[in-house]
Amino acid sequence: MGTDEQGTAPLYQRIYQHLHDDIEQGVRPPGSKLPSIRGLADELGCSRNTVEAAYRLLTSEGYAASRPGSGYVVQDLALVETSAPERPEILGVPQPRARYDFTYGNLEPGTFPAAAWRALTDDILLGVESVGCDAYNDPLGEDELRREIAWRMTTQRGMDCTPDQVVVQGGTHSSVQNLLTLFRGDADVVAMEEPGYDGVRAAVERSRFAVAPCRIADGYARFIDDLEASGARLVYVTPSSQFPTCQVMPVRLRATLLAWAEEHDAYILEDDYCRDFRYRERALPPLASMDDRGRVVYMGTFSKSLSPALRMNYLVLPPALLERWRSVFGASYSEVPWLNQRVLGRFMHDGWDRHLRRLQVRNRRKYEALTGALRAHLGGAFRIMENGTGLHLLVCARDGRSEDELIEAARAADVAVYGTRRYWVDPDRAPGGCVLVGFSSIAEEDIEPGVRALARAWS
Amino acid sequence: MGTDEQGTAPLYQRIYQHLHDDIEQGVRPPGSKLPSIRGLADELGCSRNTVEAAYRLLTSEGYAASRPGSGYVVQDLALVETSAPERPEILGVPQPRARYDFTYGNLEPGTFPAAAWRALTDDILLGVESVGCDAYNDPLGEDELRREIAWRMTTQRGMDCTPDQVVVQGGTHSSVQNLLTLFRGDADVVAMEEPGYDGVRAAVERSRFAVAPCRIADGYARFIDDLEASGARLVYVTPSSQFPTCQVMPVRLRATLLAWAEEHDAYILEDDYCRDFRYRERALPPLASMDDRGRVVYMGTFSKSLSPALRMNYLVLPPALLERWRSVFGASYSEVPWLNQRVLGRFMHDGWDRHLRRLQVRNRRKYEALTGALRAHLGGAFRIMENGTGLHLLVCARDGRSEDELIEAARAADVAVYGTRRYWVDPDRAPGGCVLVGFSSIAEEDIEPGVRALARAWS
Numbered sequence: 053m054g055t056d057e058q059g060t061a062p063l064y065q066r067i068y069q070h071l072h073d074d075i076e077q078g079v080r081p082p083g084s085k086l087p088s089i090r091g092l093a094d095e096l097g098c099s100r101n102t103v104e105a106a107y108r109l110l111t112s113e114g115y116a117a118s119r120p121g122s123g124y125v126v127q128d129l130a131l132v133e134t135s136a137p138e139r140p141e142i143l144g145v146p147q148p149r150a151r152y153d154f155t156y157g158n159l160e161p162g163t164f165p166a167a168a169w170r171a172l173t174d175d176i177l178l179g180v181e182s183v184g185c186d187a188y189n190d191p192l193g194e195d196e197l198r199r200e201i202a203w204r205m206t207t208q209r210g211m212d213c214t215p216d217q218v219v220v221q222g223g224t225h226s227s228v229q230n231l232l233t234l235f236r237g238d239a240d241v242v243a244m245e246e247p248g249y250d251g252v253r254a255a256v257e258r259s260r261f262a263v264a265p266c267r268i269a270d271g272y273a274r275f276i277d278d279l280e281a282s283g284a285r286l287v288y289v290t291p292s293s294q295f296p297t298c299q300v301m302p303v304r305l306r307a308t309l310l311a312w313a314e315e316h317d318a319y320i321l322e323d324d325y326c327r328d329f330r331y332r333e334r335a336l337p338p339l340a341s342m343d344d345r346g347r348v349v350y351m352g353t354f355s356k357s358l359s360p361a362l363r364m365n366y367l368v369l370p371p372a373l374l375e376r377w378r379s380v381f382g383a384s385y386s387e388v389p390w391l392n393q394r395v396l397g398r399f400m401h402d403g404w405d406r407h408l409r410r411l412q413v414r415n416r417r418k419y420e421a422l423t424g425a426l427r428a429h430l431g432g433a434f435r436i437m438e439n440g441t442g443l444h445l446l447v448c449a450r451d452g453r454s455e456d457e458l459i460e461a462a463r464a465a466d467v468a469v470y471g472t473r474r475y476w477v478d479p480d481r482a483p484g485g486c487v488l489v490g491f492s493s494i495a496e497e498d499i500e501p502g503v504r505a506l507a508r509a510w511s
Numbered sequence: 512m513g514t515d516e517q518g519t520a521p522l523y524q525r526i527y528q529h530l531h532d533d534i535e536q537g538v539r540p541p542g543s544k545l546p547s548i549r550g551l552a553d554e555l556g557c558s559r560n561t562v563e564a565a566y567r568l569l570t571s572e573g574y575a576a577s578r579p580g581s582g583y584v585v586q587d588l589a590l591v592e593t594s595a596p597e598r599p600e601i602l603g604v605p606q607p608r609a610r611y612d613f614t615y616g617n618l619e620p621g622t623f624p625a626a627a628w629r630a631l632t633d634d635i636l637l638g639v640e641s642v643g644c645d646a647y648n649d650p651l652g653e654d655e656l657r658r659e660i661a662w663r664m665t666t667q668r669g670m671d672c673t674p675d676q677v678v679v680q681g682g683t684h685s686s687v688q689n690l691l692t693l694f695r696g697d698a699d700v701v702a703m704e705e706p707g708y709d710g711v712r713a714a715v716e717r718s719r720f721a722v723a724p725c726r727i728a729d730g731y732a733r734f735i736d737d738l739e740a741s742g743a744r745l746v747y748v749t750p751s752s753q754f755p756t757c758q759v760m761p762v763r764l765r766a767t768l769l770a771w772a773e774e775h776d777a778y779i780l781e782d783d784y785c786r787d788f789r790y791r792e793r794a795l796p797p798l799a800s801m802d803d804r805g806r807v808v809y810m811g812t813f814s815k816s817l818s819p820a821l822r823m824n825y826l827v828l829p830p831a832l833l834e835r836w837r838s839v840f841g842a843s844y845s846e847v848p849w850l851n852q853r854v855l856g857r858f859m860h861d862g863w864d865r866h867l868r869r870l871q872v873r874n875r876r877k878y879e880a881l882t883g884a885l886r887a888h889l890g891g892a893f894r895i896m897e898n899g900t901g902l903h904l905l906v907c908a909r910d911g912r913s914e915d916e917l918i919e920a921a922r923a924a925d926v927a928v929y930g931t932r933r934y935w936v937d938p939d940r941a942p943g944g945c946v947l948v949g950f951s952s953i954a955e956e957d958i959e960p961g962v963r964a965l966a967r968a969w970s
Binding site for chain 2: 064065101107108109137157159160161162163164166167169170171173174175177178182184185186187188189222223225226229233236250251255256258259260355359360361362363364383384385386387388389390391392401403406446456486493
């Protein structure tokens, strides 16, 4: 740990580092006593646990040893040296990729409700229920969290959903892979939007299913034709905010899609990853709420609204798939840690609504700031695809420049924007010269200067 | 939440419940003010945050509303009642299956180092690095944890292991499924021990690989013949404590197995799930430490030594598979939550060794207590398979009774023991009348009376 980082390190680490340096430099020679835990805690005005943690660390590394009756004594370093590889250090914080990083997916630092999470973790680990850490957990997810999710599906998303139907999962990719194990032998093809989310496409391909791209251009004009031609009996869609275009799936197509599924004994995997963020009008209800034949598998995530690093999402299974799921996964165990599920269940019970509202307000302000700045500074040479949803915008050059040229020019001005060609199965269909400008991670006050730097770089 | 549970509930819940009951019973009528947050906190000697949490809960459920200038005011319940489904309650603690539950796998309540976990969670969430919660995490795992694991592999397990080779995963089942995506098309057969771990067998079958059972009876006499005949190029083994027999794989077979892998361009998946617990002699070094041709994928877990509910394990990949793994999973993200990885990395740095030693001492005492009690009370009518490793023993009736008869007789005496037939692919090979008696979860002081009850039930 470098000296410059010590101001932000936890106190016990700073105590450890200070004593560690003293011992290494011979200020505290072998055989000398370290201050008593109580004395040092009083001197620093901290708890004894803090000092004790520092001393444990020194002890575990051989710098000191606890001697009954005489406290902690500095050890002879010559005896500690071994040929063992160097002990790992504690690492720092990742850096953004540019001064203005318009990345997509990561959230703005500080979004995660760390204080509430700490408090709830404390509550749970202090309570009798903490024994849940000592046992294998429910393969479908913890009851409390499943009930919280089902309650919101029913009251806020118009779905007819019982906690039984909710399965807690460890992220979109792995839940898609798990879901596909139920469908092996059913044509082994998944129809997907073209363009579409490459992460799910990779998960489908890892599961050895073929991907059948269904074009969404021109208001989904060829989507159903492509779907019918694919022979697929499973289609993955993002109706509330199509990724990466942020289009909303038209109501008529929704009805057609449900009829297609009914007719072909097929299932629709509705990834509603971005329902919580819309800036112009209310969201259409999910496909799952229109589905009275049990043809929709609904998928929600906490990655956009809470933390992408928590690795939690959920499926709402239609009754017909519930038994299949149970027979395949019922004898396994959940892939999502018990503690995280309990903390999230408690957080959804208490602090969720307030947290989400605050994030919605912030994202709306950022959406307005970004669309405003892009319109003001980029001018007519670029097309800005605004749909009033999502956490990014697509921006396309009208002058034939490629996405690589745009990205490189931006990067030279210390601005990061991102390519979109990879979202097409057939890159020849990609319009070319379109980049993704995300606002989930960048700070609101950086949006305007970032877009100005971008406009200069591209002018 | 029932009244009898209130003593153990967090304070904010008890405050909430008390006020909730007052409002429900009309003691606090609509329009009346709740005590001020500061006043109630002072009265109870707790922090204002605690009272505020209780008030937020009341507000979110419509029992109270915050009125600027006049604090929190009780709402009219008639206006709150809706046809919405009932709000989920907070749930309690799971119950053991019998007075004496000799289950396997779950750990003894209190094993999890909850205090250290809380403290480290606090440290991390209070520090600047907590922004890790706001971003997608490294698909291979967090550096610090991978370095801690690699350091132990090298210094304690004799393996030549760099942090690069370590991949943090979300449990044995899903890491096996992930690993198999690298081997599709390579015969699609996995050779496995017969008998063997049914959980991995199910994961293999979910991945649509065939299972080729290789018999381990009579000192692995037919193991290599079965393996050669299988055509498999991947074999799953548990050399340090074969599951479920707890046998240690003989040294000669280890060398033969490595030669087989080299000769067939095959890989050995070594699941070293129980290395930390042995009670008679030192463990043989892992196969991976004998492997100078990069033929072993090593797998370790934290489920036996820390928590089965944390869902963390790791693979150590040989260099030849590292690139394949990166090309398949490098564009995804880790399935293990960032926070859990950071806390565990820190815990391995500080408190791990002490924690493990304590658990080793405890499990050794329980092993001795169980083997002693079984020998003393069961007598010659049963064979007790002792191998000095593992967290369970197999006990087999010599009189032809079936495992179901043994389990039912035990259950009638409020003792839970478990069947073993399911560990055989071919149940006709199972010796019959063998049950699993685990000691990872039962308290030490329950072992002797539990075995006495079992002996009476079976006599």
